[in-house]
Amino acid sequence: MFSQLAALAALAGFVAAQQVGKKTTETHPKMTWQKCTAGGSCSNVNGEFIIGANWRWVHDKNGYTNCYNGNTWNTTICKDGKSCASNCAVDGASYASTYGATTSGNALRLKFVQKGDYSTNIGSRLYMMNGASKYQMYTLLGNEFTFDVDVSKLGCGLNGALYSVSMDEDGGLSKYSGNKAGAKYGTGCCDAQCPRDLKFINGEATVGDWKESTNDPNAGVGKYGSFCTEMDIWYPGEANSISTAFTPHPCTTTGQHRCEGDGCGGTYSDDRYSGTCDPDGCDFNSYRQGVRDVYGPGMTVDTTKKFTVVTKFLKGSSGQLSEIKRFYVQNGKVISNFESTIDGNPGNSLSPEFCEKQKVAFNDADIFANKGGLWDDHYANMLWLDSTFPVDADPQAPGKGRGSCETSSGVPVEIESAQANNQVVYSNFKFGPIGSTFKQP
Template sequence: MYAKFAALAALVASATAQQVCTLTTENHPSMSWSTCTGNGNCTKKTTSITIDSNWRWTHQLSSATNCYSGNEWDTTVCTDGKTCAAQCCVDGADYTSTYGIKASGDSLSLQFVTKGQYSTNVGSRTYLMESDTKYQGFTLLGNEFTFDVDVSNLGCGLNGALYFVSMDLDGGLAKYSGNKAGAKYGTGYCDAQCPRDIKFINGEANVEGWNPSSNDQNAGAGRYGTCCSEMDIWEANNAATAWTPHPCTIIDQSRCEGDACGGTYSSDRYSGVCDPDGCDFNAYRHGDTGFYGPGGVVDTTKKMTVVTQFLKNSAGDLSEIKRFYVQNNKIIAHTNSKIPGVKGNSINEEFCKARITAFDDVDDFNAKGGLVQMGKALAKPMVLVMSIWDDHAVNMLWLDSTYPVGSTQPGAARGPCPSTSGVPSEIEASVPNSNVVFSNIRFGPINSTVAGLNNAPAPGDGGSNPAPISSTTRAASSATSVRTTSTSAAPQPTPTNSSGAEHWAQCGGNGWTGATTCKSPYTCTVINPWYSQCL
């Protein structure tokens, strides 16, 4: 990923497979989390995190010469996948100065852009460890996962994500003889997009058919992808959030090839073993534009607690995924969908089928087994991923703006960000110090991680919520995030009269042409360079 020059005092494994070098000593940052037994009675565990091998310095065994520079392999060394894995190694990480990763107590801060001694790093992907050589596994079915998060410094176009994937707990060390690095060095990643930008898959370099990205100086895509089930607990910035199960017909990590991978890099998005779209629940997309955001019912200018429950029926199958928030000592039930024909505030079979019809989405979710198949993944240990990233494909518009751009069909309005926002080259330059902070992770049986959760508001009744915020449902689209695109500008909210924009409406930002003042007593407040809001 980057060039580095250092002394060659490295301890090197025998050159038979994907190797480990120690020009930089690998010291996992410590991070604590808690297991709970009931009503907030929790016991703290101190473990650590590691960074994904895709971010690590990849160089030759015998020298500090890169095997991978910028977004290209050195094909004089990496003539094929096995040869490359035998002659190249991944190295240790300087977590803070190179990657902007800071762990303290039960908190993990991930910085967007970090300028180090030898490189400029963009984004990161980290995993929670059980030991120095094994990822922590979480069996989510029938249990509850809770964490605190601060997205106040994470604006349009960015994604501070926390999610689970069905990776091998040892990073593929035992399964693939070509992998000598393992979980300690962050190997074995997979997800439901079957990503083909992973440098090493199944212990081999993904060098064959590698095409450098045209708009990402650090990335490319190879012949192979790596697939597994994915449960997105949290994909979010301070403008929008979504939570999404992604089932796969093959639950655990498997390698795919070319267009058979489906997902982002294939001609047929749905040709793979996984559902790349999933059954997502985004409050803004479902018509409640005031539920989440700066000054919203869930106020993103402040830290919040996010609670996700995975309920099973009498047959032991996953039947429902529920979401609560806790903020200002109040338990907040997730909002109900306000889309005609879609009911409820949780993800269940009825919800997933109704939203497919309402949004005219491709029903790959049920084609890949739906909630039952997702539950089979959740019944096995999954690996916790925490990351920060920008989107070189569609500028994160699928999360926080109108996508497809310009569409007015149900489901297209996903967040308040302008359709011109999120361009990686722009936000990497203008908001490099953006960050997300995850903390206070708790895991246990249903209603165990937060005191009083067993008395939480029933689904949809709002319980102890603040008074609902008045908001206008924006028109949305019938297309999923990658089915269609256009270049027309997205519709923007407009003030109701000349005296200024309404409470919660947009009032400024790069490219904004609407009202720039607010009705009294509200003030136009800058949220980020692309979005100001009447607060």
């Protein structure tokens, strides 16, 4: 999986073993967030975070033998998907010492590299919880989501991410008989990229046809993937100190589903667009839209200091999503999203019209409309976020320059050493009706 810093606000998830281990007590980090009303009054909510199951220790349910070690399966214990799910357990997590994930008050801090007593952990993925056993569900339509973020210690090739996906609220616990762990242990992951590096999907192990990664000692790619609708509020990798974007990824299906092989589409398939979801989405990246002097160190949005991110999901007269608007707040100043300077693609928000014109201006396939419209990367080194991508393209060509990082940057083995102390801090989460989480002039 991507070596990345990630936090997830779940709408409806990485899945590893389905039984519950008892070697380490599972204690979720606690963090308060605020639920706001139409009048602008906000009240504290006691929330929790949980680390995804793909990061957890997977062992035989009666002992300490690894079911998955490095990037390979123990085929003695895991002969097939169903028996592996029955024989193996996902255990509790030590969040601070193992993963470098800590909370304090209304803040969540994620470290990139955490050196523990027995191993070194790279990256993490956390999910917001409603209590101990259910993911936090949000209805974005007609509402806004606001948070503070500090990306001053997050550089090229790294992914400071916050996004929403339509997972099952209980992580698939009630839907799949082979899943005994559920949301409490981070199961049920899906997204529009249809990840195929998941160890367990739908209560079964992906042990068959598993191919170990050639450049990631902890990951591989399996036969199956898990897909669902995704809204990148501050993800994927689309928010470091160099570049930022927000991106909806529609699907023609509802909720989490399992797919197989190249039929999944997305990052891990030969045919990127063969699945039921749009892996590209329609993104607003100011740098990519030709505005290259507004977001970054010392710029209008100064990424050396903490700032507030506001995302509004506006409902049109038809009752459907009509527009996604972005604001920033820093030093008491409200900063509207920046106007695109791309010929034929004006605007500073995402709408059906903007997205249609963007695909034409950038000469991109319009999978977004076809599917319904409105993370350190071992596959592409995060260059699609903060550099020129494809790497042989002219960085001045429309849509190809996505950030100022060099095309040689982002190599995982290099940044895991040189940028081991990188981190991201999220705080002051707020959610409520349009106009309720911050004062707009």
